Amino acid sequence: xxxxxxxxxxxxxxxxxxxxxxxxxxxxxxxxxxxxxxxxxxxxxxxxxxxxxxxxxxxxxxxxxxxxxxxxxxxxxxxxxxxxxxxxxxxxxxxxxxxxxxxxxxxxxxxxxxxxxxxxxxxxxxxxxxxxxxxxxxxxxxxxx
Amino acid sequence: xxxxxxxxxxxxxxxxxxxxxxxxxxxxxxxxxxxxxxxxxxxxxxxxxxxxxxxxxxxxxxxxxxxxxxxxxxxxxxxxxxxxxxxxxxxxxxxxxxxxxxxxxxxxxxxxxxxxxxxxxxxxxxxxxxxxxxxxxxxxxxxxxxxxxxxxxxxxxxxxxxxxxxxxxxxxxxxxxxxxxxxxxxxxxxxxxxxxxxxxxxxxxxxxxxxxxxxxxxxxxxxxxxxxxxxxxxxxxxxxxxxxxxxxxxxxxxxxxxxxxxxxxxxxxxxxxxxxxxxxxxxxxxxxxxxxxxxxxxxxxxxxxxxxxxxxxxxxxxxxxxxxxxxxxxxxxxxxxxxxxxxxxxxxxxxxxxxxxxxxxxxxxxxxxxxxxxxxxxxxxxxxxxxxxxxxxxxxxxxxxxxxxxxxxxxxxxxxxxxxxxxxxxxxxxxxxxxxxxxxxxxxxxxxxxxxxxxxxxxxxxxxxxxxxxxxxxxxxxxxxxxxxxxxxxxxxxxxxxxxxxxxxxxxxxx
Numbered sequence: 001x002x003x004x005x006x007x008x009x010x011x012x013x014x015x016x017x018x019x020x021x022x023x024x025x026x027x028x029x030x031x032x033x034x035x036x037x038x039x040x041x042x043x044x045x046x047x048x049x050x051x052x053x054x055x056x057x058x059x060x061x062x063x064x065x066x067x068x069x070x071x072x073x074x075x076x077x078x079x080x081x082x083x084x085x086x087x088x089x090x091x092x093x094x095x096x097x098x099x100x101x102x103x104x105x106x107x108x109x110x111x112x113x114x115x116x117x118x119x120x121x122x123x124x125x126x127x128x129x130x131x132x133x134x135x136x137x138x139x140x141x142x143x144x145x
Numbered sequence: 146x147x148x149x150x151x152x153x154x155x156x157x158x159x160x161x162x163x164x165x166x167x168x169x170x171x172x173x174x175x176x177x178x179x180x181x182x183x184x185x186x187x188x189x190x191x192x193x194x195x196x197x198x199x200x201x202x203x204x205x206x207x208x209x210x211x212x213x214x215x216x217x218x219x220x221x222x223x224x225x226x227x228x229x230x231x232x233x234x235x236x237x238x239x240x241x242x243x244x245x246x247x248x249x250x251x252x253x254x255x256x257x258x259x260x261x262x263x264x265x266x267x268x269x270x271x272x273x274x275x276x277x278x279x280x281x282x283x284x285x286x287x288x289x290x291x292x293x294x295x296x297x298x299x300x301x302x303x304x305x306x307x308x309x310x311x312x313x314x315x316x317x318x319x320x321x322x323x324x325x326x327x328x329x330x331x332x333x334x335x336x337x338x339x340x341x342x343x344x345x346x347x348x349x350x351x352x353x354x355x356x357x358x359x360x361x362x363x364x365x366x367x368x369x370x371x372x373x374x375x376x377x378x379x380x381x382x383x384x385x386x387x388x389x390x391x392x393x394x395x396x397x398x399x400x401x402x403x404x405x406x407x408x409x410x411x412x413x414x415x416x417x418x419x420x421x422x423x424x425x426x427x428x429x430x431x432x433x434x435x436x437x438x439x440x441x442x443x444x445x446x447x448x449x450x451x452x453x454x455x456x457x458x459x460x461x462x463x464x465x466x467x468x469x470x471x472x473x474x475x476x477x478x479x480x481x482x483x484x485x486x487x488x489x490x491x492x493x494x495x496x497x498x499x500x501x502x503x504x505x506x507x508x509x510x511x512x513x514x515x516x517x518x519x520x521x522x523x524x525x526x527x528x529x530x531x532x533x534x535x536x537x538x539x540x541x542x543x544x545x546x547x548x549x550x551x552x553x554x555x556x557x558x559x560x561x562x563x564x565x566x567x568x569x570x571x572x573x574x575x576x577x578x579x580x581x582x583x584x585x586x587x588x589x590x591x592x593x594x595x596x597x598x599x600x601x602x603x604x605x606x607x608x609x610x611x612x613x614x615x616x617x618x619x620x621x622x623x624x625x626x627x628x629x630x631x632x633x634x635x636x637x638x639x640x641x642x643x644x645x646x647x648x649x650x651x652x653x654x655x656x
Binding site: 106 | 149162169172173176294295296297
């Protein structure tokens with residue numbers, strides 16, 4: 001039946017009209033008396049300091065990324081732990097153990113790599129090879145020109 | 146087949162997973178060693194050999210793995226060999242290319258193995274979910290490897306563009322898959338309740354017709370779903386209108402990876418497309434021919450995309466001055482030629498794609514290898530940097546001429562074989578539009594001769610840039626010759642290649 005599609009169309013039309021209607025209605029009904037404090041950028045009640053557009057250090061994201069991986073690890077291991085007994089009863093305890101061991105081993109190698117590469121250090125300098133590559137890249141277009 | 150029994154067919158993939166981890170560990174262990182490049186390359190080659198051995202030991206025939214998530218069949222095995230070839234060449238080329246710092250070579254190899262793992266999965270995915278996941282695996286690693294030169298602005302820009310276009314394409318593809326799920330209430334393509342079975346089942350066709358207000362509505366929804374799923378595949382093979390990332394990424398990525406990207410993921414994309422379209426919308430008759438199921442005009446959709454892809458790729462390539470960019474547009478055009486084989490919707494068409502991909506592996510990697518050699522010796526990738534290469538490096542110039550003429554499709558080189566088989570499959574299939582498509586293909590080949598010949602003119606006729614002999618590593622010269630010779634052989638003696646392709650698809654074993 002084409003009826004199904006008509007349902008969706010009506011639903012979409014009502015949704016759009018509702019948003020437009022409430023915005024337009026609000027515009028005419030609300031009082032309008034701006035003050036300097038109201039115009040200020042909302043920063044959870046604090047007064048904003050300086051510009052929002054500046055470079056900031058992404059190191060927090062690196063740590064957070066590594067953290068999320070291990071959080072997911074817990075999320076995956078918990079269900080296995082809760083049904084592990086039934087695996088043992090079926091005589092497949094070793095299989096379940098090996099599977100989860102492989103899973104943890106893969107993440108452990110990842111952690112070791114991140115650690116050895118110094119990505120867990122909170123304060124770090126630019127590595128020499130990165131600096132050199134950046135210098136070369138800057139000089140390369142000049143040579144071509 | 147249940148999960149444990151499937152593991153036997155999953156051995157190469159399991160080994161690749163171990164190889165990824167092993168390369169990371171080896172990278173850490175050899176950090177302080179002066180000979181780390183040698184150790185890492187040897188390690189990568191050993192792991193690749195083990196994977197190749199495991200692939201060789203795979204049982205013949207077909208099997209459905211992990212409850213229908215993956216499909217083991219000769220088509221999958223054919224593609225794995227193309228992937229292994231591309232990986233082998235990349236591992237050999239990468240250490241000497243001067244584009245990947247020795248400190249990060251281990252990381253490069255580890256990521257490359259992860260990419261190969263994704264491509265292996267793409268070649269066997271027979272469920273909408275595994276198709277999506279495998280394409281994403283390949284994409285994610287490709288983004289990282291594109292931006293591998295962290296200090297290089299072009300590399301960073303390319304990676305960012307790749308991520309953004311990739312995000313859009315995979316979003317569109319997911320939407321198409323959700324439509325398919327809405328229509329069929331399953332993500333399985335094969336199997337008893339899979340999409341293919343439902344489409345060929347008369348009662349469920351009637352149900353579909355009832356549920357969606359008669360045949361036209363259901364068909365429209367299906368066509369929209371297919372076009373959307375094609376977005377993801379088209380993005381991997383760089384077909385219009387999902388080709389925009391291609392020139393920037395090819396130019397910005399480290400050249401060894403560009404060579405890999407132009408062959409490996411493209412082949413994997415075709416593996417997904419062949420399996421998806423032929424398993425879902427075609428049924429093989431006892432005499433070997435294919436009959437369409439579900440009245441979906443997918444060959445027409447592919448034909449239109451194919452014509453647009455090769456025409457746009459070739460016309461844009463005409464005005465390029467950077468060789469890497471030109472090869473990017475040429476690879477878009479080649480995606481168009483390959484799609485013609487898919488548009489033929491016949492076993493011969495798919496076999497022509499398989500043969501073409503093997504030949505394409507040799508000629509395209511070869512062309513990029515020359516770009517690396519010249520860029521290292523002369524410091525540029527512009528066509529003007531190739532002036533008088535025939536004087537400075539005669540062997541390199543000669544092999545590049547072979548690769549370029551082969552890419553054009555001139556006999557007696559292998560590129561001609563590939564194109565001939567594709568055109569023959571279309572004409573054999575018959576029909577007015579198929580012949581028109583073949584004519585468009587021939588005209589495009591003529592256009593492509595112009596820009597490929599431009600490079601050859603620069604190498605042989607223009608005033609040399611530098612008469613002193615150019616330094617090309619002996620390994621590269623050997624590789625170039627090793628890549629050029631098969632092109633000469635397959636140009637006149639393509640029987641074995643065609644036979645191999647016919648065992649992979651549409652031959653005695655159905656898909």
